[in-house]
Amino acid sequence: YGFINTCLKSLVVEKYGEETWEKLRLQAGVQDSFLTFEVYKDEITMQLVDKACKILGVPADMVLREFGEYFFEFCKRSGYDHMLRTLGGNLYEFIENLDALHSYLSLSYQAKSEALFLFVFPQEMNAPSFRVEKNEDGSMHLHYYSDRRGLCHIVPGIIGAAALDFFNIEISMEIVNQTEEEERTGKKEHIVFLVTQNPVFSYKRRNEFSCSSQYLDDSEKQIGNQLNKEDLEKARNTIRDRGSSVCPVKNSHWKTIRGIITLGKGKLLRGFDPVYPKSLWIDTKTFCNGLPFHMVFDKELRVKQAGVSIQKIVPGLQTMGICLDQYFSIVHPEVPFTISSIQKFINSQFVFQTRREMMPESWKQRPMLELRG
Known part of the structure; x- marks a missing residue:
């Protein structure tokens, strides 16, 4: 979608100036602006990245990582801040729910495309897919699947920025395995990142809650004791009152709550x-x-077992013991319909679609039913 190319343009203009963007787009042979909800060819984005590397004299992995960091901030500025914060209470949950976010955005973008471009059937978002595994030592393995080769270095930029901003932790990510897997759409790049994380109390947060190290030490002791005795609301008021009297800073609701938990x-x-x-x-x-x-x-x-409404639409389900793949195909994620594939992506959002040939005659001319869950 044009949102990606618009973000890339914003990064170049903001950091390197309008002249650099103009030079970049002319060499790449692309237009100056992009429509947010319109689908553009992947070649446009790849051309922009390639020319940016040459003009700036920076390796592709560094350009992509910087783009990933900027993309996270760009999404927040574009109104997706609260949506991103709801993905999870920690980094593991955040990554675990990225596929669900992409699925929601795909539906949202298609609806807006239909409203803007009547009679044009919008192309579905071809987003990457993520799977995360916890390790005993506290690290994680992040599996990244994409039909687009060479863009994997965006991932550490986005995840690293989200980890620091939302969860106040610094992480390091390194590629430990890289393969190509046969999926229904052809070759799919599969990158495995090792993610290690260390809790930090960043300078940014420290400046928001204190003006001196002595204040920080005193606050940690006093508020830590207070949280054991008083309710959350009183602790929140204490942070706000002390913050305004010693070092006045206007904190958002999220930062105040995070500060209470961090200090306490x-x-x-x-x-x-x-x-x-x-x-x-x-x-x-x-x-x-x-x-x-x-x-x-x-x-x-x-x-x-099956619910009453799905039995009514797909009568074959009333025959207990029939195989699910006889009546449904998996639209997302793009994996074979096997129990091993389902278990591998057990935390991803699945989209099942009814098979037209198995539907009753009265339903065969209608759009096929899609189940999301």
Whole structure:
């Protein structure tokens, strides 16, 4: 989409000036401006990156990493700040939910494209896919899948900027494996990053909450004790009052809460352990009515249970024991319909689409049903 090229232009203009951008775009042979919701060929972006490397005399990996860092800030300035913050309470959850974000943006962009360009069927966003694994030593392995080769160095820039801004941690990312995998769309680049992270209390945060190291030490002790005795609201008021009297800084809601946690506990909260009941407290019939589009299947893809509405649309599901891949195909992520592929991307958002040939005659001329979950 044009949003990417607009961001690249903004980076060049902001850091190197209008003249550099003009020289860059002329050498790349591209237009001066881009429509946010219009789809452009990948070659345009690749040409811009290639010419930027030559004009600036900087290696491609450095240009892409800088672009990744800037892209994160550009997204925040473009109104996606709150959306990005909802992706997770820690870096692991943030990465885990990136695919869901791309899926939402794909729907959003298509809807806006349809509104802007009537009678033109918009191309679906061909976004990269992410999978993350925790290691025993606290590090993570980030799996990056993309149909576009050579852009993987954008990832450390984006993830590093998000880690520092949202979670106040500095990370390092190195490529530990790089392969190409056969997917339904052809060769897909698969990059594995080793992500190591170290909690920090950055100078930026320190300046916001104190004007001296003595103030910081006193605040840590006093507020740490206070959080054990008083509720969160009082602690928040303490931070705000002391911040305004000693070193006046206007803090956002997010920074205030982050400051409370950081000063009181020494690090950001990294998640929680949920509690599950020993058994479900609703019967099967209520479950199937309450979740009318759900499906339960085993490792052989045999359907064991289905909601009432999906049974009505796909009557074949009423035959218990039929295989799910007989009636559905996986639209996203682009993986084979096997239990191993589903387990590999278990935290990604899946999109199932009904197979036209398996639908009742009355449904065959209608758009196929898509299930997202």
